[in-house]
Amino acid sequence: MTAATVPASESRKSDRTRQTILDAAAYLFREHGFSATTLRQIASQAQIKAGSIYYYFGSKDEILDEVMEHGIRVVYEAVENAVSALSEDAAGRLRLETAVATHLYTLLRYGDYTSANIQNFRHVSPTIRDRNRAIRQNYSEYWTGLFKQAQDSGEIRQDIDLSIARLYLLGTLNWTIEWYDPNGDATDVLAKKFCALFFEGAAT
Amino acid sequence: MTAATVPASESRKSDRTRQTILDAAAYLFREHGFSATTLRQIASQAQIKAGSIYYYFGSKDEILDEVMEHGIRVVYEAVENAVSALSEDAAGRLRLETAVATHLYTLLRYGDYTSANIQNFRHVSPTIRDRNRAIRQNYSEYWTGLFKQAQDSGEIRQDIDLSIARLYLLGTLNWTIEWYDPNGDATDVLAKKFCALFFEGAAT
Amino acid sequence: MTAATVPASESRKSDRTRQTILDAAAYLFREHGFSATTLRQIASQAQIKAGSIYYYFGSKDEILDEVMEHGIRVVYEAVENAVSALSEDAAGRLRLETAVATHLYTLLRYGDYTSANIQNFRHVSPTIRDRNRAIRQNYSEYWTGLFKQAQDSGEIRQDIDLSIARLYLLGTLNWTIEWYDPNGDATDVLAKKFCALFFEGAAT
Amino acid sequence: MTAATVPASESRKSDRTRQTILDAAAYLFREHGFSATTLRQIASQAQIKAGSIYYYFGSKDEILDEVMEHGIRVVYEAVENAVSALSEDAAGRLRLETAVATHLYTLLRYGDYTSANIQNFRHVSPTIRDRNRAIRQNYSEYWTGLFKQAQDSGEIRQDIDLSIARLYLLGTLNWTIEWYDPNGDATDVLAKKFCALFFEGAAT
DNA sequence: AATGAATGAGCGTTCATTCAT
DNA sequence: TATGAATGAACGCTCATTCAT
Numbered sequence: 001m002t003a004a005t006v007p008a009s010e011s012r013k014s015d016r017t018r019q020t021i022l023d024a025a026a027y028l029f030r031e032h033g034f035s036a037t038t039l040r041q042i043a044s045q046a047q048i049k050a051g052s053i054y055y056y057f058g059s060k061d062e063i064l065d066e067v068m069e070h071g072i073r074v075v076y077e078a079v080e081n082a083v084s085a086l087s088e089d090a091a092g093r094l095r096l097e098t099a100v101a102t103h104l105y106t107l108l109r110y111g112d113y114t115s116a117n118i119q120n121f122r123h124v125s126p127t128i129r130d131r132n133r134a135i136r137q138n139y140s141e142y143w144t145g146l147f148k149q150a151q152d153s154g155e156i157r158q159d160i161d162l163s164i165a166r167l168y169l170l171g172t173l174n175w176t177i178e179w180y181d182p183n184g185d186a187t188d189v190l191a192k193k194f195c196a197l198f199f200e201g202a203a204t
Numbered sequence: 205m206t207a208a209t210v211p212a213s214e215s216r217k218s219d220r221t222r223q224t225i226l227d228a229a230a231y232l233f234r235e236h237g238f239s240a241t242t243l244r245q246i247a248s249q250a251q252i253k254a255g256s257i258y259y260y261f262g263s264k265d266e267i268l269d270e271v272m273e274h275g276i277r278v279v280y281e282a283v284e285n286a287v288s289a290l291s292e293d294a295a296g297r298l299r300l301e302t303a304v305a306t307h308l309y310t311l312l313r314y315g316d317y318t319s320a321n322i323q324n325f326r327h328v329s330p331t332i333r334d335r336n337r338a339i340r341q342n343y344s345e346y347w348t349g350l351f352k353q354a355q356d357s358g359e360i361r362q363d364i365d366l367s368i369a370r371l372y373l374l375g376t377l378n379w380t381i382e383w384y385d386p387n388g389d390a391t392d393v394l395a396k397k398f399c400a401l402f403f404e405g406a407a408t
Numbered sequence: 409m410t411a412a413t414v415p416a417s418e419s420r421k422s423d424r425t426r427q428t429i430l431d432a433a434a435y436l437f438r439e440h441g442f443s444a445t446t447l448r449q450i451a452s453q454a455q456i457k458a459g460s461i462y463y464y465f466g467s468k469d470e471i472l473d474e475v476m477e478h479g480i481r482v483v484y485e486a487v488e489n490a491v492s493a494l495s496e497d498a499a500g501r502l503r504l505e506t507a508v509a510t511h512l513y514t515l516l517r518y519g520d521y522t523s524a525n526i527q528n529f530r531h532v533s534p535t536i537r538d539r540n541r542a543i544r545q546n547y548s549e550y551w552t553g554l555f556k557q558a559q560d561s562g563e564i565r566q567d568i569d570l571s572i573a574r575l576y577l578l579g580t581l582n583w584t585i586e587w588y589d590p591n592g593d594a595t596d597v598l599a600k601k602f603c604a605l606f607f608e609g610a611a612t
Numbered sequence: 613m614t615a616a617t618v619p620a621s622e623s624r625k626s627d628r629t630r631q632t633i634l635d636a637a638a639y640l641f642r643e644h645g646f647s648a649t650t651l652r653q654i655a656s657q658a659q660i661k662a663g664s665i666y667y668y669f670g671s672k673d674e675i676l677d678e679v680m681e682h683g684i685r686v687v688y689e690a691v692e693n694a695v696s697a698l699s700e701d702a703a704g705r706l707r708l709e710t711a712v713a714t715h716l717y718t719l720l721r722y723g724d725y726t727s728a729n730i731q732n733f734r735h736v737s738p739t740i741r742d743r744n745r746a747i748r749q750n751y752s753e754y755w756t757g758l759f760k761q762a763q764d765s766g767e768i769r770q771d772i773d774l775s776i777a778r779l780y781l782l783g784t785l786n787w788t789i790e791w792y793d794p795n796g797d798a799t800d801v802l803a804k805k806f807c808a809l810f811f812e813g814a815a816t
Numbered sequence: 817a818a819t820g821a822a823t824g825a826g827c828g829t830t831c832a833t834t835c836a837t
Numbered sequence: 838t839a840t841g842a843a844t845g846a847a848c849g850c851t852c853a854t855t856c857a858t
Contacts, residue, residue, distance in 0.1 A: 035239030123237045175375030201405025443647030579787030609813025610768045
């Protein structure tokens with residue numbers, strides 16, 4: 001957007017309020033779950049009154065919708081950007097390791113949003129779920145591509161079932177939301193350990 | 205049971221109703237989440253009336269409590285039993301593989317209960333959470349023992365960080381709840397593939 | 409009743425249970441009010457189960473009915489008996505003083521029942537209220553008679569409005585339920601002080 | 613009120629609604645008792661919907677609390693004001709007679725509130741009861757002061773037990789709630805008759 | 817752009833009552 | 838006589854949502 005049609009300061013304040021609401025909602029959705037979070041709690045956290053939320057969002061579901069979509073997009077885009085930033089002839093394993101590190105970092109950095117996405121996916125209305133599923137699908141295929149490159153280049157064994165391997169690796173990554181402690185390993189250290197285990201295995 | 209002190213049919217009927225309620229609740233908690241599940245839905249699913257639930261449970265929270273506790277116990281006990289059934293001199297890797305297969309099987313077989321445990325752990329009252337945490341803790345230590353045995357016997361490399369390895373492997377297993385499809389691989393097949401990846405790794 | 413048609417021991421047990429229920433109910437009605445008292449509380453206090461109450465009473469209202477009726481009858485009958493026991497030529501003032509002492513004693517001695525009567529009179533169904541009102545009415549007239557005798561015999565001044573005097577004196581007596589403390593004056597001492605005030609007044 | 617800091621019409625409307633709810637509640641509490649009164653009844657009487665009550669009060673108990681407190685305060689303050697308005701050298705008997713007349717008038721004028729106070733005192737939560745008891749205590753001591761003055765000035769006999777006399781007289785007054793009929797004596801006439809009986813007695 | 821006031825639908829829960837045993 | 842199990846109706850209360858201002 002190059003030219004604002006709305007006076008800059010006003011528009012910015014409005015956007016800021018909107019974002020504040022989303023952040024508050026994401027935080028509370030993660031902490032208490034979607035159903036157990038009230039609009040009054042969100043409003044209070046965002047330092048406004050409940051009725052005002054409706055100036056920015058049409059319904060509570062719409063907020064969840066936006067939170068969830070952000071939760072998947074932010075990871076997808078970060079990973080894509082990080083991998084794209086590598087030199088074109090980077091090895092498949094390096095590409096995968098970059099994806100792992102970035103996925104892990106973003107997943108945990110935007111934990112309120114990514115948690116909301118994971119926790120509510122099953123429970124959300126078909127409309128929202130379908131839109132989300134589509135993005136997840138694309139993201140999955142993106143990873144499948146990364147795995148394939150590594151297998152084609154001989155960095156992953158031919159006998160490996162790639163779709164299982166993807167679920168296996170991403171499962172481990174996503175599960176970190178359940179236990180990751182910022183006082184423990186930094187996410188890049190953790191990513192390294194995970195990649196080592198994934199490629200070399202645990203056996204002697 | 206050779207001599208019943210309680211009229212068999214009556215006592216069983218009552219127990220059966222109780223169990224029906226728990227099953228209905230577990231199913232709906234997984235499907236819609238705890239907060240979004242109403243007692244009227246549970247009652248309807250259990251083919252009774254909402255008020256009757258209170259003959260068996262003191263509150264909705266108490267139902268969740270019991271569902272969650274079952275969700276962790278059923279897995280723990282199954283794994284312990286399966287590993288104990290192995291011959292005493294079974295190799296560390298075999299013990300781990302048995303644990304993986306049993307954990308996976310039970311996790312998915314009682315998915316309504318195990319899901320409830322996972323999904324609601326963060327949101328549940330401190331009392332319930334603490335009781336649950338204790339069981340989780342014991343179960344974690346049980347796995348730590350299995351890993352240690354395998355490392356001591358040289359079946360897992362010395363340089364492997366066991367606590368990371370445990371989180372890595374169990375993360376992958378637990379995450380299957382999010383995607384497992386009964387029409388795909390049977391759980392024992394899946395377990396084998398996971399174990400192969402875990403021990404041998406994906407690299408050439 | 410001269411000849412029992414029901415084996416004595418059984419009938420007695422049944423009557424005893426019935427009375428236990430009434431006592432429990434009266435106590436709880438006074439303590440928590442009628443609406444706030446549950447049949448399960450009454451049953452528990454009477455050491456039976458809630459369903460069993462229906463063997464003895466048709467409904468919760470029926471219990472209240474009986475409790476309230478007892479609450480007024482027990483006082484009425486005690487006062488009537490005590491006054492009748494006086495010699496026929498007893499003075500009007502003595503008769504009144506006897507009535508006061510007995511009313512006060514019985515009111516407080518059977519406080520659970522008499523309280524129930526007072527507290528619930530306004531709120532009770534028309535049927536119950538009407539039956540109760542009739543007894544109250546008779547009792548009032550009985551007192552009016554006592555006052556009249558004393559006035560006719562010159563023991564109460566001619567200028568005294570008897571119906572006001574009756575409300576004045578009985579009001580004071582009935583209100584003791586709100587404050588009487590068994591550790592303070594015994595009821596007969598209290599009655600004497602009240603009578604002194606009533607007849608002689610407080611002025612010099 | 614010369615300068616309003618709050619938009620007059622808005623603030624008044626809100627306050628008016630609040631007061632309407634209190635009046636409706638007091639009326640129904642007296643008529644049916646606290647437990648037997650539903651919030652839907654209160655709402656209906658106040659011409660709003662049940663949910664709206666919670667915009668003004670946190671719970672049903674909170675309403676009762678406020679009703680009861682008003683029930684004792686309104687009497688206390690009216691009596692204090694009326695007595696204070698007398699000339700400083702007013703006789704003890706005149707002060708007492710003024711207190712009687714004002715107590716009686718206010719008790720009956722705000723009967724819904726004063727009844728609620730009396731009927732529910734025993735059943736109410738300890739917190740509410742304690743707060744109420746404190747006010748009652750103060751009011752009692754205020755009366756004790758009035759009696760003492762009259763005794764010190766020789767208008768009440770020395771041999772009269774003042775604490776009994778106070779319970780005796782106030783008992784009679786408070787009991788009028790049970791029987792007072794607006795079609796009978798006006799409250800000031802009634803007060804005069806009561807005072808006459810109290811001071812001069814009924815005997816010849 | 818924001819809010820105070822109100823609402824309707826529905827929630828978890830209670831309870832008098834019923835009835836087969 | 839007595840009770841375990843069940844129910845239906847209603848209760849106190851919550852909350853997403855609306856709307857005039």
